[in-house]
Amino acid sequence: MNNELFTLRVNGIDYEVSDSWLGESLLDVLRDRIGLMGSKGACTQGECGSCSVMVDDVLVCSCLVMGASAIDQNIITIEGVAPVGTPSDVQQAFVDAGAVQCGFCTPGLVMAVHDLLKRRGRPTETEIREELAGNVCRCTGYGRIVDAVERVSVQRRGNSQEESS
Amino acid sequence: MTVAVPTTLDEAVRLFAAEPSAMLLAGGTDAMVEINDGHRRPGGLVIALNRVSDLRTWRHDAERRTLTIGAGVTYSELMQEPIATLAPALADASRTVGSPQIRNAGTLGGNLGTCSPAGDGLPVLSALGAQVRIVSAAGERAASVDDVMVGVKRTSLKPGEMIAEIVLPVLDGWQGYAKVGVRNAMVIAIASACLVVDTDARQLSIALGSVGPTIVRCPEAERQLAAAVDWAALSVPSDALDEFVGLVSSASRPITDHRSTADYRRHAVGVLAKRLARRAFTAGERRS
Numbered sequence: 256m257n258n259e260l261f262t263l264r265v266n267g268i269d270y271e272v273s274d275s276w277l278g279e280s281l282l283d284v285l286r287d288r289i290g291l292m293g294s295k296g297a298c299t300q301g302e303c304g305s306c307s308v309m310v311d312d313v314l315v316c317s318c319l320v321m322g323a324s325a326i327d328q329n330i331i332t333i334e335g336v337a338p339v340g341t342p343s344d345v346q347q348a349f350v351d352a353g354a355v356q357c358g359f360c361t362p363g364l365v366m367a368v369h370d371l372l373k374r375r376g377r378p379t380e381t382e383i384r385e386e387l388a389g390n391v392c393r394c395t396g397y398g399r400i401v402d403a404v405e406r407v408s409v410q411r412r413g414n415s416q417e418e419s420s
Numbered sequence: 421m422t423v424a425v426p427t428t429l430d431e432a433v434r435l436f437a438a439e440p441s442a443m444l445l446a447g448g449t450d451a452m453v454e455i456n457d458g459h460r461r462p463g464g465l466v467i468a469l470n471r472v473s474d475l476r477t478w479r480h481d482a483e484r485r486t487l488t489i490g491a492g493v494t495y496s497e498l499m500q501e502p503i504a505t506l507a508p509a510l511a512d513a514s515r516t517v518g519s520p521q522i523r524n525a526g527t528l529g530g531n532l533g534t535c536s537p538a539g540d541g542l543p544v545l546s547a548l549g550a551q552v553r554i555v556s557a558a559g560e561r562a563a564s565v566d567d568v569m570v571g572v573k574r575t576s577l578k579p580g581e582m583i584a585e586i587v588l589p590v591l592d593g594w595q596g597y598a599k600v601g602v603r604n605a606m607v608i609a610i611a612s613a614c615l616v617v618d619t620d621a622r623q624l625s626i627a628l629g630s631v632g633p634t635i636v637r638c639p640e641a642e643r644q645l646a647a648a649v650d651w652a653a654l655s656v657p658s659d660a661l662d663e664f665v666g667l668v669s670s671a672s673r674p675i676t677d678h679r680s681t682a683d684y685r686r687h688a689v690g691v692l693a694k695r696l697a698r699r700a701f702t703a704g705e706r707r708s
């Protein structure tokens with residue numbers, strides 16, 4: 256049962272993790288052991304959301320997940336959202352709306368927005384702000400982030416109307 | 421150090437019995453903060469509970485009118501139907517916890533395991549008179565939630581014991597939870613209150629958070645308000661409400677710390693109690 260060595264499935268790829276301290280967070284394992292630098296570490300207390308990832312389809316702060324406990328789970332990080340060069344609709348909307356400034360919070364926010372729009376197709380501004388309460392941005396003042404979410408929401412509804420007509 | 425990821429409760433209990441000093445890890449939203457900060461450094465066994473399916477389920481017994489919630493059920497799950505209708509105050513409290521990320525990971529069992537006086541689930545469990553089912557290799561026992569919470573971040577759980585389930589009554593009557601903090605989301609309570617009305621029994625209970633070392637019950641205020649309520653009309657005279665607020669505030673035992681002062685907490689908890697009582701009962705004429 257001693258798992259000095261363990262395997263994590265990240266973005267569909269199995270990574271063998273060795274030489275880690277078993278108590279370290281999934282965030283540290285992703286960044287320092289596996290080398291996926293997209294998830295950011297700032298507060299390491301679950302306050303800032305910059306380390307947000309999906310574990311078995313659930314949005315969590317990777318800093319609050321013990322890395323070695325996430326075996327046999329499906330971990331999706333920002334690197335797994337879309338291939339480099341072909342941004343997801345949310346990523347593109349962030350660019351178009353000017354929702355990226357320094358960029359540090361962006362990976363976590365993109366994860367959170369994908370999750371939000373999966374659960375609520377047509378969020379109100381208040382809902383968007385409440386749902387993103389776990390993602391801190393110190394640059395934008397959030398207005399453009401809200402704008403980006405609304406753009407995607409409108410765009411997706413337009414697309415699904417086209418499909419159904 | 422070893423991390424075990426059991427999938428059944430039996431397996432988890434067996435692991436814990438073999439190493440009672442092991443650390444239990446549920447959603448990690450309290451435990452990992454301490455580990456990341458270096459305040460806690462597990463050296464031996466860590467038992468991760470988030471894959472134990474017995475702990476992650478809940479069931480409604482319509483005949484006995486109980487709702488049994490596994491220790492590993494998350495706030496996000498508690499906010500959903502039908503739990504939100506069966507235990508509205510618990511759903512209310514869950515909505516106020518942290519952010520989606522925290523509510524997705526944080527569990528009711530972890531809230532009780534941490535036993536912070538600011539734990540948002542705890543006033544609800546206390547006001548509902550929840551029973552806690554505790555398991556260990558020696559078997560299982562039940563305890564009232566008020567007996568499990570013994571001090572600031574201290575429970576009466578013995579080594580090798582874990583919280584399996586929490587049993588709540590399903591009641592007819594209004595119930596709700598309210599908290600104040602420095603902002604509207606992602607905030608630890610400066611003061612909180614849960615009011616539960618049992619219209620069949622013509623009783624009510626109120627439990628307060630963040631105004632004492634553990635959750636504070638207010639038996640005097642409960643008796644006073646229950647006696648003043650017109651149970652047919654579900655109304656209460658407004659001067660009885662004022663008296664209720666006074667009794668609630670004086671039952672609180674707040675301290676001054678970096679989050680707030682004792683005076684503000686005592687005042688705020690009274691305001692919360694009044695708001696909750698107003699939602700539960702229409703405030704009528706003053707008594708002559």
Ligand SMILES: Cc1cc2nc3c(=O)[nH]c(=O)nc-3n(C[C@H](O)[C@H](O)[C@H](O)COP(=O)(O)OP(=O)(O)OC[C@H]3O[C@@H](n4cnc5c(N)ncnc54)[C@H](O)[C@@H]3O)c2cc1C
Nearest residue numbers: 301446447448449450451517518527530531533539540583
């Ligand atoms: C950013 C942030 C915001 C937060 N906001 C709030 C908030 O608004 N309100 C609030 O109440 N809390 C809040 N919390 C605290 C935390 O989310 C809750 O207390 C949560 O319920 C803890 O549950 P968990 O499953 O994550 O517990 P863990 O961290 O896994 O465990 C907590 C403790 O309980 C023990 N434990 C876990 N399961 C069991 C069990 N089955 N039997 C016995 N012991 C057990 C563990 O050993 C540990 O000591 C916040 C935390 C963070 C990081």
